[in-house]
């Protein structure tokens with residue numbers, strides 16, 4: 001049964017969702033988390049911006065297509081062994097590129113809209129001579145793609161004719177992205193990020209983009225999930241780097257409205273964590289960066305508390321802005337917050353809560369609990385001078401096609417936790433590590 005060392009005032013409700021998937025036993029070591037950092041004074045409602053729900057609506061529609069095949073993909077990633085590096089580097093005539101230094105950082109820009117850190121994206125070079133494009137770094141998908149000979153695309157494009165190393169293929173490519181699709185063909189060329197180079201990297205050259213992709217600042221997307229979910233069926237850029245000898249992990253620092261966000265490829269940047277402790281959580285399936293969410297704790301004004309026991313498959317997704325949980329869990333979650341309201345829009349749903357409420361919210365992965373900063377949970381006021389704010393935990397409904405044991409944990413959570421995505425330093429077992437982010441000292 002669910003165990004928590006938390007000195008609870010009372011347990012308002014316990015909800016258990018039975019998962020069809022067996023949960024792994026925890027591995028690695030764990031440390032005591034210093035929980036004091038999130039206990040901040042409540043946010044003054046007069047200083048809050050008004051929430052713009054339009055990017056939230058766009059994200060929700062995008063998640064419906066992004067995770068349409070989540071169950072099938074999830075099953076494909078179970079019982080996958082260590083990355084077979086000999087299978088990845090195909091017909092490589094020359095010796096593999098050996099990284100000259102050990103620290104490779106991709107700086108990320110933060111696309112901010114209103115109160116929201118919508119997306120993190122950074123530069124990537126492609127072709128010979130290199131052409132620079134920007135890509136959204138997305139641990140929730142596994143394809144690299146960008147526009148190429150795309151008449152209706154507004155953003156920067158790759159020009160294959162200007163690259164002496166580009167190889168076209170006649171394999172087609174189609175991927176759902178956001179609330180639209182990208183269609184085109186697969187190509188190969190030299191791709192480098194942060195000084196790390198992969199020759200003959202497969203990518204999708206999108207000849208057309210439908211939906212509201214235009215208007216976003218990034219040109220394309222760098223998928224960093226496992227290639228078991230790649231629409232192209234090809235090894236990902238990061239898997240190819242592992243084959244070239246890079247340590248099999250990358251780490252992400254996602255800042256709040258700051259410009260020092262970054263991905264560390266093959267490394268952990270200790271300057272971005274508050275203390276050296278890392279809590280490791282086993283990946284459930286080598287498909288997505290999926291971990292078991294075992295409980296949710298909510299404390300209201302330090303007087304009212306909810307502990308929800310859950311058995312959710314939580315996907316750690318840097319390409320998603322907010323936090324999404326099954327609708328029944330979300331309903332229980334807001335039921336403990338007096339004055340919260342369920343709001344139905346034509347395409348999606350959300351909840352509001354009184355802005356003055358002091359909330360402490362934690363998610364348990366295994367035995368360890370991880371707080372979300374209340375300032376990240378509060379998405380802003382529902383209208384100017386409104387006493388109500390939009391909550392950053394949103395429902396995934398069965399009617400919209402989501403499995404009811406799926407959670408999507410996006411940037412809202414990752415701003416509090418420096419995250420490490422490890423393919424197999426632990427004897428081939430993939431795992432996710434969290435360490436308190438330097439953001440919490442600001």
Ligand SMILES: *[C@@H]1O[C@H](CO)[C@@H](O)[C@H](O)[C@H]1NC(C)=O
Nearest residue numbers: 034035036037274275440441
């Ligand atoms: C917890 O973190 C806060 C803020 O960084 C610090 O002031 C405090 O000393 C820490 N406490 C412990 C027990 O490490």
Ligand SMILES: *[C@@H]1O[C@H](CO)[C@@H](O)[C@H](O)[C@H]1NC(C)=O
Nearest residue numbers: 081082083084085086087088
């Ligand atoms: C790895 O891939 C190579 C090339 O496809 C194959 O010959 C080999 O059997 C694979 N090894 C394992 C352990 O799957």
Ligand SMILES: *[C@@H]1O[C@H](CO)[C@@H](O)[C@H](O)[C@H]1NC(C)=O
Nearest residue numbers: 167168169170171172186187
């Ligand atoms: C393209 O497709 C044709 C017909 O299916 C095939 O013969 C040819 O080898 C393919 N070319 C490449 C570069 O894959």
Ligand SMILES: *[C@@H]1O[C@H](CO)[C@@H](O)[C@H](O)[C@H]1NC(C)=O
Nearest residue numbers: 300301303337338356357358
């Ligand atoms: C929580 O505290 C705030 C600030 O003191 C107060 O305005 C609000 O009514 C409280 N809410 C509950 C549910 O106790």
